[in-house]
Amino acid sequence: MCGVCGCGQEGQPGPAGHDHASGHEHPHHHDHLHEHGHSHHHDEHPTEDGMREGRLITVERDILEKNNRFARGNRRLFADAATLALNLVSSPGAGKTSLLVRTLGDLRGKAPLGVIEGDQQTSLDADRIRSTGVPAVQINTGKMCHLDASMIADALHQIPLPRRGVLFVENVGNLVCPAGFDLGEASKVVLVSVTEGEDKPLKYPDMFHAADLVIITKVDLLPHLEFDVEALEGNARRINRRADVLRLSTRTGEGLAAWYGWIDARRQQMVGA
């Protein structure tokens, strides 16, 4: 019905009290494709200048609510299986896959392991991972620049969950977009190599702020570079005081023991929880 004059209301004849031709302009159409008497509202009213206003609806909902719902589901699965899930993030080329392959080789047989690989295209990384004998599933995100929690939920149907072990999620190489998407992981681990800039944490604060561990990679190259690793570490701590910081070289093995120690302490927490 018309919110101003009431014309068209069920049980009432058409316009009676005033002339629509000379009075207010009839503000809405009655020719839409549904019967009246259902639940939509016709309580809009004309403003002084004759323009009607719409109905105001308070929403107050989180834009990421759907992702966060999937993330909660994933986190519950990980908790039930006492699986430590780590979300590895970095720019392309910081050494995520190399560190992962080395880590899997060193930890294999000591704990159940699994890997979810995210890339825009190809299964090259998952192929590298599977060559270590660890179950891996590749997610191709196509044009998407990050993994989201629903992709992880799908992938979890395709590999056995490493109970009381570690699930590594290698995110798309991108220091911006994956920061905002909770996958249900226990921690984000951000890698930054010494061939990048010392100011990376300041340039990409969202990612460094979201991480629980910052790994500085390729430190074997330091003698060949003019790179202030202390400045990098200071910048990371400026953005994120609570994160741990480790330095390592996948190639020489320097610093790997601390990385494995960090994983093991976290894994004990999951199992003990």
Place this chain on the structure above:
Amino acid sequence: MHEMALAASILGLVEDQARRDHFERVRALRLAIGVLSHVDPRALEFGLQSVVRGTILEGAKVVIERPGGTAYCMDCSDTIEVSAHGDACPRCGGNKWMLVSGDELRVLDMEVD
């Protein structure tokens, strides 16, 4: 450009709200994108422009509010204002603060038909 994914999330949320509240068109949509969130409002506007074509959101006016950051400084034992991760406390110059608000991503309200 994760703003494209966020634009699609906003559209999904609005379509869900339309089923609940029975409306057919959105005239205006108000969002809150905190200054410390990981979202660039201009990129989000661009993303929205491309995902709304032919949908309930087509033609809607989008208003983006930018709530500022508030934090709690441990050294000052007080609430402070911040505008970026890594900012120094405007009072003591330290960085021992915890964000209280300013990283939100919310759909606030809509004007609909």
